[in-house]
Amino acid sequence: MTDTTPASMPATLAGLVLRLDQARITGVRETGTETGTVPASRYADPAHWQREQDALFAQWPIVAAHSSEVPAGSALPFDALGVPIVITRSADGLARAFFNVCRHRGMTLVQCDGPEPAKAKPCKTLVCPYHAWTYGLDGALRHRLHADAFDGLDPATLNLVELPCSEAGGLIFVKRTPGPAFSAAGFLAGLDAHLDWLGLADMRVFRKVDHVYPANWKLTADAFLEGYHIRVLHRDTIYPFFADAFTVNMHAGPHQDTLAIRRAAFEALEAFDTPRDRYALCKLATPTQLIFPNTFVIWHPDYVSLIGMFSPAPDAVRWVHTMLIPPDRTGDDWVPHWEKTFRLIEETVFQQEDIACATAIQRGLASGANTNLNMGRLEHEVLRFHRGVDAAIGGTLVPPA
Numbered sequence: 001m002t003d004t005t006p007a008s009m010p011a012t013l014a015g016l017v018l019r020l021d022q023a024r025i026t027g028v029r030e031t032g033t034e035t036g037t038v039p040a041s042r043y044a045d046p047a048h049w050q051r052e053q054d055a056l057f058a059q060w061p062i063v064a065a066h067s068s069e070v071p072a073g074s075a076l077p078f079d080a081l082g083v084p085i086v087i088t089r090s091a092d093g094l095a096r097a098f099f100n101v102c103r104h105r106g107m108t109l110v111q112c113d114g115p116e117p118a119k120a121k122p123c124k125t126l127v128c129p130y131h132a133w134t135y136g137l138d139g140a141l142r143h144r145l146h147a148d149a150f151d152g153l154d155p156a157t158l159n160l161v162e163l164p165c166s167e168a169g170g171l172i173f174v175k176r177t178p179g180p181a182f183s184a185a186g187f188l189a190g191l192d193a194h195l196d197w198l199g200l201a202d203m204r205v206f207r208k209v210d211h212v213y214p215a216n217w218k219l220t221a222d223a224f225l226e227g228y229h230i231r232v233l234h235r236d237t238i239y240p241f242f243a244d245a246f247t248v249n250m251h252a253g254p255h256q257d258t259l260a261i262r263r264a265a266f267e268a269l270e271a272f273d274t275p276r277d278r279y280a281l282c283k284l285a286t287p288t289q290l291i292f293p294n295t296f297v298i299w300h301p302d303y304v305s306l307i308g309m310f311s312p313a314p315d316a317v318r319w320v321h322t323m324l325i326p327p328d329r330t331g332d333d334w335v336p337h338w339e340k341t342f343r344l345i346e347e348t349v350f351q352q353e354d355i356a357c358a359t360a361i362q363r364g365l366a367s368g369a370n371t372n373l374n375m376g377r378l379e380h381e382v383l384r385f386h387r388g389v390d391a392a393i394g395g396t397l398v399p400p401a
Helices: 011-026 046-057 184-188 191-198 217-223 278-284 332-366 377-394
Strands: 036-039 062-066 074-078 085-089 095-099 125-127 134-136 141-143 165-168 171-174 204-213 242-252 255-262 285-291 295-299 304-313 316-325 372-375
Touching (some): 011 191, 011 255, 036 377, 046 304, 046 377, 062 074, 095 165, 171 184, 191 255, 191 278, 191 285, 204 332, 217 304, 217 332, 217 377, 255 377, 278 295, 372 377
Antiparallel strands (some): 036 372, 062 171, 125 134, 134 141, 165 171, 242 255, 255 285, 285 295, 304 316
């Protein structure tokens, strides 16, 4: 490993690469310092689920969309947090979020059309389909049909209800509860530099799925926080490309960045230089960012999985997977490649393996066979994640401003 870190790569990410190389050279896996348990009730208890809703999903910044999903002059409906929200981007380029609710009679302003995941709609204003009250993309009330019939109603009090919203690293964050503004960059606690170096903001959406499965949301999150299962669960799909349970992790506030070492890294005869770009890095390892509490960004060799794990019920996860591809590979000639790739990762690896495992565990929890789930030292990041959830509920972990 050379001592000179390219200026374009954040030092924290270069440090992860150095640890990856040491693990490769020594053959020693990084593990946690302790084993532990997670109470089975954390995945099934309605009271605990409600505490998560109140403390996490109602108060913390949540990734609502990739930046490219909301171009200037458009509006994107978003309801995965249990309330109707609309994200807009006006001509000034600023992403904003509002309750997707008309201030007249409460009608939804921007509808989700059909069963497919919502897409942003080009628009100059938001027009209520009930009585045509009209709002700017900045949320300001612009027009009321027969305004003279509303004696005593001050139009200045009838703008859309704005929600805290901020953007960084190619991601749009929103809080579902009105309140003071926050900084997405501050919230990411340094991970935005990793996302910027990797080029997340430049990626483009190829496909998006939005499904609900019968498993607690943390069961799907658990699977992305350890490499212990890859050798067995993914034996015939992705394990041939990975080393067995070799991962290195970096913490950034409540978030984390992980490099899962690929077999190709072990084929190098000498210490490798710091990768010059994301393609070089992704030949050696798969970077995965957990953006606490419920978002994962997974960097495959030539595309990205942006996954939101939402919680509509104690025993249900709303799985929103957005497949992002490089901007120079969006032409028609690339479509067959991306279609095949999408089917492999979403319909096979995720649905038939990771999600199927989570739903099977949920059924097992209902039996009462286990009062706790046991975690070894190769699953230490799962324990950290659950402690973070508990700390957020208890008020000892708060999001950075």
